[in-house]
Amino acid sequence: MIASWIDGLAADSVAVKDRGLAYGDGLFETVLVKAGQPVLFPRHLQRLTLGAQRLALNVDLALVEQECRRFAAHLGEGVMKLIVTRGDGVRGYAPASDALPRRILQGGPLPAYPESHAEQGIKLFACQTRLAEQPLLAGLKHLNRLEQVLARGEWQNAEYAEGLMRDVSGRIVEAVYSNLFMVKAGVLLTPHLRRCGVAGVMRAEILALAEHENMPARELDLQMSDLQKADEVFVCNSVYGIWPVRGVEHLNWPVGPLTRKLQHLVRGLLDI
Amino acid sequence: MIASWIDGLAADSVAVKDRGLAYGDGLFETVLVKAGQPVLFPRHLQRLTLGAQRLALNVDLALVEQECRRFAAHLGEGVMKLIVTRGDGVRGYAPASDALPRRILQGGPLPAYPESHAEQGIKLFACQTRLAEQPLLAGLKHLNRLEQVLARGEWQNAEYAEGLMRDVSGRIVEAVYSNLFMVKAGVLLTPHLRRCGVAGVMRAEILALAEHENMPARELDLQMSDLQKADEVFVCNSVYGIWPVRGVEHLNWPVGPLTRKLQHLVRGLLDI
Incomplete structure (x- = not known):
């Protein structure tokens, strides 16, 4: 099982300046993965797209989709959590004009519900x-x-x-x-x-x-x-x-x- | 100028599992630092204490105070941002019973307001x-x-x-x-x-x-x-x-x- 990717690369820690941490400035999706495929994925992407519009988060959705599909293929079966943040911040609530949204993927096993x-x-x-x-x-x-x-x-x-x-x-x-x-x-x-x-x-x-x-x-x-x-x-x-x-x-x-x-x-x- | 400490040690990235990132599950303080001292610090600690009670965040406040004072002494003059999160999460909103709150300190220059x-x-x-x-x-x-x-x-x-x-x-x-x-x-x-x-x-x-x-x-x-x-x-x-x-x-x-x-x-x- 793979642990986590940040912006497409294996990594398990995120910049301390990330606005996701500072302000919760971002979105997430928790996606079921079966047979290497993200399940109900078009609906997850649809909600993410709407969220990105509402928060004016300029994320590359095609890239997100591609990365998620690659991650799911590696995960095989389990739960894939996608976080998209506004990326690194400078001080204050105003986003840096050159801020690049950050894509974070985490994999976990299927939950063992009774x-x-x-x-x-x-x-x-x-x-x-x-x-x-x-x-x-x-x-x-x-x-x-x-x-x-x-x-x-x-x-x-x-x-x-x-x-x-x-x-x-x-x-x-x-x-x-x-x-x-x-x-x-x-x-x-x-x-x-x-x-x-x-x-x-x-x-x-x-x-x-x-x-x-x-x-x-x-x-x-x-x-x-x-x-x-x-x-x-x-x-x-x-x-x-x-x-x-x-x-x-x-x-x-x-x-x-x-x-x-x-x-x-x-x-x-x-x-x- | 020093950049950031996590749990008392110099570090500039935080575990991707941190509940501060996942849910905004934590508190922060932005503290003016002059002559190596955090200004109005008792009031910042008071608000942090109240916040920790309200969120049931079991943070060691004496340790936070000590670390902030050390960090401020290194910073000299500027703004010190303290973030306290509930630490690493497992999947879901329920905190892990053994979750250790995480202390994050970031230093920056005095803002140049007109x-x-x-x-x-x-x-x-x-x-x-x-x-x-x-x-x-x-x-x-x-x-x-x-x-x-x-x-x-x-x-x-x-x-x-x-x-x-x-x-x-x-x-x-x-x-x-x-x-x-x-x-x-x-x-x-x-x-x-x-x-x-x-x-x-x-x-x-x-x-x-x-x-x-x-x-x-x-x-x-x-x-x-x-x-x-x-x-x-x-x-x-x-x-x-x-x-x-x-x-x-x-x-x-x-x-x-x-x-x-x-x-x-x-x-x-x-x-x-």
Whole structure:
């Protein structure tokens, strides 16, 4: 297994001046790699492209794609983490006019999640840490992730595989490292992410699958009261696919038929 | 001039696994150094201590202090930037149980600000980037600074030495790398920082000076309408001290007597 590349070369340390370290001035993607191929890679690149536009990060996306494919081929199977930062900084928030974005790739093994997460479903911890509303950064997978760090720090009990995150107004947004869906009367519902949250690659894939399968699906504002009335709940990300949610706080759900159907479809995408 | 130390040793690169890079999981301080001494250092340490508590960052503060003093002695004169991160990460937001916080010190020269900034005052650019409200992180000088990066990217015109930042509700909070004060009918007013903003070392020093000098001072919610009615406005930070604000958008202020008085007192603190 290879450890890490920086700007295309094997390296395991980064310049102390990097603006990714100084300000979290950058983006990342966590990509499943199977049979030497990055999985759902066009969607990862699409989100990265959008993020680079929003942050005015002048990164060579063709080069990023090429490097990722080379790295994935070396990795074979596992998880590839791509970080793109604005490169070295001078003092202050204004970027140097000649700053070159830096590309960082790290490889790791496939995570060893218990099979039961996907089969019997998981319990969510109800995090007290709320997501701040920042439309300028909403949807992006940027490097400013202290809210997730604080939220993940709220529980140690392994009974909870994920944590439910709400925004400062109490709306349901996502889980700490997943997106969240619910099913109500046959309709797939997921929080829209205009104010905060990460627009996950698997979330986008599931919305596309739903359209393809003629399942009605909506992105909207969702409250705890909606969760209470849900028939099915699940979380998803691009590494593990879909985990049914069995419960959060006093609420409980069965593993429902739409969840199983989507899980089956998603497995087909991930088990290449 | 010395470049940088990591954990007490000369080094200019940091492990690619560092959680400061991955998540902005850490804190920083930018400290003026004069005659080999870190200036206003107890206040910097105080803010770092508070930040470490809020982020549950188990850093050895006595060691940080000792290293900073050694580094400042080597630097002589300039600006010392201290970054404390949660150290190396494994995959995911949960910190490794054995993670050791990392201490990073970087030295640079004194910034060459035009003398006119302090004498005639500056103009503020009115940033459109709004600060999200996140009480859990408010006041801290943490490494999640994309809002400042976006705000600073809004203007290139050197006519503006700083930018005014409001929160998502339109309240005045601070400047991009400074805090903001106004004077109204002899009372010193500054935005309180319960929802967002960085509680600057110089801001704390000015509030303490005001108390010592029996100047009435208040921390409160401030709107653009308050700015409109202000008699004097100034910005401050621990490196340049105080800059009077001449104007923002259509608003203009003279350089007032309270600003000059505080500027004089603050100069005494910085020119050691």
